[in-house]
Amino acid sequence: DAKTTQPNSMESNEEEPVHLPCNHSTISGTDYIHWYRQLPSQGPEYVIHGLTSNVNNRMASLAIAEDRKSSTLILHRATLRDAAVYYCTGPLVAGGTSYGKLTFGQGTILTVHP
Amino acid sequence: NAGVTQTPKFQVLKTGQSMTLQCAQDMNHNSMYWYRQDPGMGLRLIYYSASEGTTDKGEVPNGYNVSRLNKREFSLRLESAAPSQTSVYFCASVRTGQDTQYFGPGTRLTVL
Numbered sequence A: 001d002a003k004t005t006q007p008n009s010m011e012s013n014e015e016e017p018v019h020l021p022c023n024h025s026t027i028s029g030t031d032y033i034h035w036y037r038q039l040p041s042q043g044p045e046y047v048i049h050g051l052t053s054n055v056n057n058r059m060a061s062l063a064i065a066e067d068r069k070s071s072t073l074i075l076h077r078a079t080l081r082d083a084a085v086y087y088c089t090g091p092l093v094a095g096g097t098s099y100g101k102l103t104f105g106q107g108t109i110l111t112v113h114p
Numbered sequence B: 001n002a003g004v005t006q007t008p009k010f011q012v013l014k015t016g017q018s019m020t021l022q023c024a025q026d027m028n029h030n031s032m033y034w035y036r037q038d039p040g041m042g043l044r045l046i047y048y049s050a051s052e053g054t055t056d057k058g059e060v061p062n063g064y065n066v067s068r069l070n071k072r073e074f075s076l077r078l079e080s081a082a083p084s085q086t087s088v089y090f091c092a093s094v095r096t097g098q099d100t101q102y103f104g105p106g107t108r109l110t111v112l
Helices: none
Strands: A009-013 A018-023 A033-038 A045-050 A061-064 A070-075 A084-089 A108-113 B004-007 B010-013 B019-025 B031-037 B043-049 B065-068 B074-078 B087-094 B107-111
Touching: A009 A018, A018 A033, A018 A084, A018 A108, A033 A061, A045 A061, A045 A070, A070 A084, B004 B087, B010 B019, B019 B031, B019 B087, B031 B074, B043 B065, B043 B074, B074 B087
Parallel strands: A009 A108, B010 B107
Antiparallel strands: A018 A070, A033 A045, A033 A084, A061 A070, A084 A108, B004 B019, B019 B074, B031 B043, B031 B087, B065 B074, B087 B107
């Protein structure tokens, strides 16, 4: 099965930018790349998604490599409330119809220092 | 607009007992999902329902059954609970044509 690879943990200081990488080398050409985050004791929440072009929203930016084998979630100014587990995910199941199914790895634990 | 709601929030069962986890969404979404999350792990898909009246197995369906009662509600049943089913269970929904999933707050289940 296709899967994502992310670092287990990253640290940042408050007000600094954070770049969270993800490798998804077996992604198919039509699968979107999604990022979710999970705050302590909560369900995951959507952050951003994209297909080929870089994407921006009020929460973050998503930079997608030209070959689509990797992407980077960018938090422009980390706050203490951004401390969470960040998942790079998507219907990264080889072949077939995804019906929106998401495949989650272990994610990256982001620690933000005051 | 409550989004995705789950009941109960917490539950303790003895091995062999049965129970049903309830999930409801008020966003008129077509597809609904059940995931489980074990400590330090990502989410794993148990079952999903692409639309009302259909259900399909996910990655870890053994020991579970589901019912898509109507468009709003999708329940997960444990017929004979086992300690290996101790986990946090999340329900999610998505509107057809979009891939953004909305998750509920989770049910923390302990099987003794």
